[in-house]
Amino acid sequence: MHPQTLLDLCAELVRLTLKFEHPADAVVSHFFRDHRGLGPRERATLAETAYAVLRKKLLFERLALSGSGPKERRLAILGFSGSRDFIKSVLSEQEKQWLDACDGVKPDELLDQHRHNLPDWLAQPLKTQLSDKDFWALAESLNQSAGLDVRVNTLNSKREDVQRELKAAGITAQPTPYCPWGLRIADKPALNKLDVFTRGAIEVQDEGSQLLALLVEAKRGEMVVDFCAGAGGKTLALGAAMRNTGRLYAFDTSAHRLDALKPRLARSGLSNVHPAAIAHERDERVKRLSGKIDRVLVDAPCSGLGTLRRNPDLKWRQSAQAVQEMAAKQTAILDSAARLLKSGGRLVYATCSVLPEENEAVAEAFSAAHPDFEPVPVADLLERLLAPPVAKTASELCSGGESGRNYLRLWPHQHNTDGFFAAVWHKR
């Protein structure tokens, strides 16, 4: 494809994603369906350019002020994911001079917002939680793309065997640093055609997500509920931990998301999973199981702001008000899901948000309102669940409470996972 045509397409895709009418990944997929002739490299350039603009929107809009021509073209030039020489081959003299001037701008000449590229309502609570050094490290890491982790299906495979099999296919994979089920894959190759994938030995899943499922510690023969199961990333991990025994209910209000679980279940070899679409968190099905369940995972709907490496558009599509509304929803879901537990059972509340409003605040309000639920320090659990030698460093994954051990708190810049939170209770 001629570079000029590619740049025009990049500008068009940037225009469409910046409308924020739909999630960026949906806009990109739709665009590719409308342009079927695009090759894999062109698709990669287009998607990465649009994502680069979403990541650095504030900086690029500031730099674009001094250019000329359509704004989306200027943004696409700044975010273009190919080489500078390639893009310059199609720019006018004026555009080249402007781009050189932009490349020459030094970070210390910029306002903070143009360096961190976060909306104020999000930057403020992050600055409150983190040291200055950590805040800037986080901002930097959120502007990188995420790595590729897989969870090995321990029902039918061993991690070291899968690692060897991937190596034979030319793919380098290392055990994830914390989770005993995970492999971190180098260079993000396509995995879905590999035998190891089609026969259900691996599922793509961030190490942080794997750790949330690990905290449930689901066991053989138990009754377990994955209350917000979605497409079942954690359901599959729980089912394997239960060794395909007992009963694992996968609830969600979205039948559409649960449908996406079905092919994954078929690959996994699990037959102990019972997906069920519920109308809302107080659905009859939930009431019927009240007091009967050993373990409940509430992987709550949230702002998703821990996943900005993958979904950079969320910082522009979410708002402080939406987060507040989300926190009310999370509280209602957690309250309702807790009723499922029998005494001695375990409740795990999790989000992929980095905001205390959706995390510690929800957990602390729940503890205060439910004296029959005893908070379990997550660091204690991890010391037992992680393999040595990382088990000794479990507290580095945690924060909250006087000892700093109460909650799981994963950060992209520290743990190389998405941002995650988890709180755990034991029902007395």
Ligand SMILES: C[S@@+](CC[C@H](N)C(=O)[O-])C[C@H]1O[C@@H](n2cnc3c(N)ncnc32)[C@H](O)[C@@H]1O
């Ligand atoms: C964070 S996602 C779940 C991701 C999933 N657990 C996984 O590992 O792939 C949250 C899910 O909660 C579901 N949800 C929203 N409101 C709900 C409710 N009131 N009761 C149950 N699920 C709900 C959403 O449809 C969404 O699938």
